[in-house]
Amino acid sequence: RKEVEQDPGPFNVPEGATVAFNCTYSNSASQSFFWYRQDCRKEPKLLMSVYSSGNEDGRFTAQLNRASQYISLLIRDSKLSDSATYLCVADPYSSASKIIFGSGTRLSIRP
Amino acid sequence: DVKVTQSSRYLVKRTGEKVFLECVQDMDHENMFWYRQDPGLGLRLIYFSYDVKMKEKGDIPEGYSVSREKKERFSLILESASTNQTSMYLCASSRRVGYSSGANVLTFGAGSRLTVL
Numbered sequence: 001r002k003e004v005e006q007d008p009g010p011f012n013v014p015e016g017a018t019v020a021f022n023c024t025y026s027n028s029a030s031q032s033f034f035w036y037r038q039d040c041r042k043e044p045k046l047l048m049s050v051y052s053s054g055n056e057d058g059r060f061t062a063q064l065n066r067a068s069q070y071i072s073l074l075i076r077d078s079k080l081s082d083s084a085t086y087l088c089v090a091d092p093y094s095s096a097s098k099i100i101f102g103s104g105t106r107l108s109i110r111p
Numbered sequence: 112d113v114k115v116t117q118s119s120r121y122l123v124k125r126t127g128e129k130v131f132l133e134c135v136q137d138m139d140h141e142n143m144f145w146y147r148q149d150p151g152l153g154l155r156l157i158y159f160s161y162d163v164k165m166k167e168k169g170d171i172p173e174g175y176s177v178s179r180e181k182k183e184r185f186s187l188i189l190e191s192a193s194t195n196q197t198s199m200y201l202c203a204s205s206r207r208v209g210y211s212s213g214a215n216v217l218t219f220g221a222g223s224r225l226t227v228l
């Protein structure tokens with residue numbers, strides 16, 4: 001079993017729709033979580049951190065459920081420019097070399 | 112603007128050649144990383160460095176070595192390239208954080224796409 005698992009997708013949704021995807025992690029020692037966004041043939045870039053209390057940044061909402069060991073990303077009023085691959089990341093703090101990236105969920109927004 | 116710069120965007124090499132991938136960061140970060148990214152496998156850590164001349168093996172170090180002689184520069188070396196090393200190579204850096212003082216936020220370079228024929 002992978003340490004961080006994501007549905008690879010693709011999720012194909014119309015512009016303006018709300019879309020959500022989850023990521024599960026197996027290491028209960030993981031301390032911090034992030035969502036990175038990766039555009040086609042580009043490098044990953046930090047989208048947002050995920051806090052225990054949940055956090056929102058504009059149209060994006062991230063949630064953490066420690067009991068069930070998953071994090072989620074919700075995108076409201078999706079735009080064409082949201083089309084990308086979204087990578088889930090778990091950081092156990094113990095060493096930067098232990099940061100684990102999920103394989104990514106591909107999202108495609110259609111007009 | 113914070114930057115991680117990788118020397119080559121695209122390289123084509125032949126089996127058995129020695130390959131150098133260079134990475135430079137201008138953020139005075141202590142940590143530097145080399146990952147490779149393959150479809151369906153995500154990012155896999157090759158090597159990590161937490162200081163000058165210090166390194167740790169990642170998940171897939173076989174066939175690779177690294178060099179960090181200066182804080183800002185981290186090089187990945189393929190001593191004898193093989194076709195299964197065809198991949199996208201991503202360099203990243205992050206500030207060193209304490210156990211309870213924050214998490215590692217990585218800044219990536221644009222990537223080096225290596226093809227080994």
